[in-house]
Amino acid sequence: MLRAGLIGFASTGKTTLFHLMTGARDAPRTKGDVHIGISKVPDARLDALTAMYNPRKRVPATVEFTDAAAPVRSGAQALVDVAGYKNADALVHVVRAFRSVAVAHPSGSIDPARDCRAMEDELILADLGVTERRLERVDRDLKKSRSPELERERDLLHRCRQALEAGTPLRALQLAGEDLKRLRGFQLLSAKPLLVVINLDEADVAGVGASVERAAALTGLTPFLERAATRAVALCATIELEIAQLEPPDAATFLGDLGLAESGLDRVIRASYDLLGYISFFTVGEDECRAWSIARxxxxxxxxxxxxxxxxxxxxxxxxxxxxxxxxxxxxxxxxxxxxxxxxxxxxxxxxxxxxxxxxxx
Ligand SMILES: Nc1nc2c(ncn2[C@@H]2O[C@H](COP(=O)(O)OP(=O)(O)OP(=O)(O)O)[C@@H](O)[C@H]2O)c(=O)[nH]1
Ligand SMILES: [Mg+2]
CATH class of the missing domain: 3.10.20.30 (Beta-grasp domain)
Incomplete structure (x- = not known):
C-alpha cells in the first residue's frame, strides 16, 4: 500500500482534500490531531476483470492518507516524529491558491510560490535537525567500533547535510542502489517524492481545467515545479468535494461542464502513482479480483x-x-x-x- 502524508500551512485545504480522498464524513477534526484514512484506487481494469470473473469480492489497491492540522509555529519540525509522515512514501503539499476572504491566510496574502518555497525550507530545516542528531550518534558509535556500514552511513549523512545546508531538498540528490535504500531508511521529509496540489479558486477552475501548466502559470508556480521529483495536480478541493457527493452520472456531467475528464481524486491518485513509479498487477478468481501496487x-x-x-x-x-x-x-x-x-x-x-x-x- 502506498502511504501519503498531507502537508501544508494553516487552512490551505488539507482536511478538505483528505475528505475528498478518503470519503471520510465524520465530525470536524480537532487541532493537533492526526488522522489516517484509506482511499480506494479507482481502476477501470479491475472493473473489467470483476465483470469477467464475477467474484465474491472486488478489492482495489489502496492509498493511505495522513492528515495533521498545520503546525502553527513549529513548522515541519512537528511532523518529524509523526509516524504517518516519517513512514510516508510521498508527501502531498496542499498549496492555497483559492482567494476566499472568508478564510484567513496565516501570511496575509495568497502567494503559492512563496508558500511552496517556505514549505521546502521547513522540510529542509526539519531534516537538518534529524541529520545532525543522527550524525552525532553515528560518530559516537564509530568511536566505539568501526564498521564499513556505519562509515558509509556517515558519508551519506555528510552528503545530506551539505545538500540541506545549501538549501537543496534531498529528493534532488542523485543516489542509487544501497545509498538510496539508506536514505529511505533515514525517513527524512525532503527526501520523499513531493506532489504539489494547487488548490484553485472556484473562479479559476473552468479556465484551468486539468492543465497543470495553466494552473502553474496562473499561480506563479512554474519555476518551482520545474524541479526534479516534483509533480503537481490542480483542482478546487471544495468543488471536487461537492462533485464527489453527486450520483456518478451527475458527477460526470458536472466534471464535463468544467472541462474535466477525470475527478480530482483520480488525478491525485494517478499523479501519486506516476511520481512514485508505481504500477499495478492483479490477482483474479471467482473468490476475489484484486489490484496490488508495486514499484516499477x-x-x-x-x-x-x-x-x-x-x-x-x-x-x-x-x-x-x-x-x-x-x-x-x-x-x-x-x-x-x-x-x-x-x-x-x-x-x-x-x-x-x-x-x-x-x-x-x-
Ligand atoms: N473557497 C474555497 N475554500 C476552500 C477551499 N478548500 C478549502 N477551503 C476552505 O478553507 C478552510 C480550511 O480548509 P481545511 O480543509 O480545513 O484546511 P486545512 O489545511 O485542513 O486547515 P488546518 O488543518 O487548520 O491547517 C475551510 O473553511 C474550507 O472550506 C477551496 O478550494 N475554495
Ligand atoms: Mg486540517
Missing part, C-alpha cells in the same frame, strides 16, 4: 511478498498473462489455448497490468 521494476518474487510472505518464501513460478491479452481473448482458458499464459521465474520484472497466479510451495 519489482521482481516476481518480491511482488509475491506483497500478497503474503509465505508466497514469497515458497515461490516456485508465476503464471502471467497481460491484461490486454486477457481482455482480447475473453477468458484465461482462451489465453492458455493461444499460449498467452507465460511461466515466469522469480527474476521476472512484473509489468503494469499483469495478471498473475503465483505457484508456491508451503
Amino acid at each position: 521494476g519489482t521482481h516476481a518474487q518480491a511482488a509475491a511478498g506483497e500478497i503474503h510472505t509465505d508466497i514469497q518464501r515458497g515461490f516456485i513460478r508465476a503464471e502471467v498473462v497481460a491484461y490486454d491479452a486477457l481482455i482480447a481473448r475473453g477468458s484465461m482458458a482462451a489465453c492458455r489455448e493461444h499460449g498467452e499464459v507465460r511461466l515466469e521465474g522469480k527474476e521476472y520484472v512484473v509489468q503494469d497490468g499483469d495478471i498473475i497466479n503465483f505457484r508456491f510451495a508451503t
